[in-house]
Amino acid sequence: MNAIEKWAERVYAETDFGRNVATSLSGLLGLGVYLIVGDWVIAAFASIIFFPVARLTATAIHARVSRGADRRAKRKDAEQIYRSxxxxxxxxxxxxxxxxxxxxxxxxxxxxxxxxxxxxxxxxxxxxxxxxxxxxxxxxxxxxxxxxxxxxxxxxxxxxx
The missing domain is CATH 1.10.10.10 (Winged helix-like DNA-binding domain superfamily/Winged helix DNA-binding domain)
Structure with missing residues (x-):
């Protein structure tokens, strides 16, 4: 198995939501920079620099949405029990x-x-x-x-x- 296959296997087996979103956004940013500038080094640096910011942001947003969904589910369950x-x-x-x-x-x-x-x-x-x-x-x-x-x-x- 070569390095690219190992990398692809690791990326697609990842279950961390923030990392998945950051990987996708960083890849899109890198591709966009490469298509505009035409320099793969600048594109790679842009992706590498952007990745942690995207990961932190995606993780924070996902955590907030998940907590809200958990609260709503718990309230719905409590409401159902209360009615009974x-x-x-x-x-x-x-x-x-x-x-x-x-x-x-x-x-x-x-x-x-x-x-x-x-x-x-x-x-x-x-x-x-x-x-x-x-x-x-x-x-x-x-x-x-x-x-x-x-x-x-x-x-x-x-x-x-």
Missing amino acids: LSDEERAVVSEFVAAGGCVLTWHHMNHCPVSGPAIESLIQREVLSTSMTADGMRETFVLDTAFFEIGVSHAKAANVP
């Missing part, structure tokens, strides 16, 4: 919304007028879990943040005249 909740489970979520955060202490939860089985049901649905406060002194209930945001948006929608 019982009234008792929604009451538990409402307590978190009323408290203004996705964490409640056991003490607070014990004084809330919510159903114990509804709490356990939310734990089984993997939208509610237990944890410790930052100081490690008290145990807490933690509602999934995407789920909390769904609860907040539903609470705001319910209060609209």
Whole structure:
């Protein structure tokens, strides 16, 4: 296998999005420079210089788009689960919304007028879990943040005249 075949195999086996885009753009830039100037050395230097800039830019844009898509998918999943909740489970979520955060202490939860089985049901649905406060002194209930945001948006929608 000669050097060009090895290079081509490596380029086409690459799974890094930023590198793929940078390779394509650098190649196009190099070809364009070569066609305009007619000097392959200048074209090669232009491609080499342009590659890292293109890679950083493509990677940053891809990461931002991917994070947005992940957030939208997580919100869609949370919305679907929220719609399937019982009234008792929604009451538990409402307590978190009323408290203004996705964490409640056991003490607070014990004084809330919510159903114990509804709490356990939310734990089984993997939208509610237990944890410790930052100081490690008290145990807490933690509602999934995407789920909390769904609860907040539903609470705001319910209060609209």
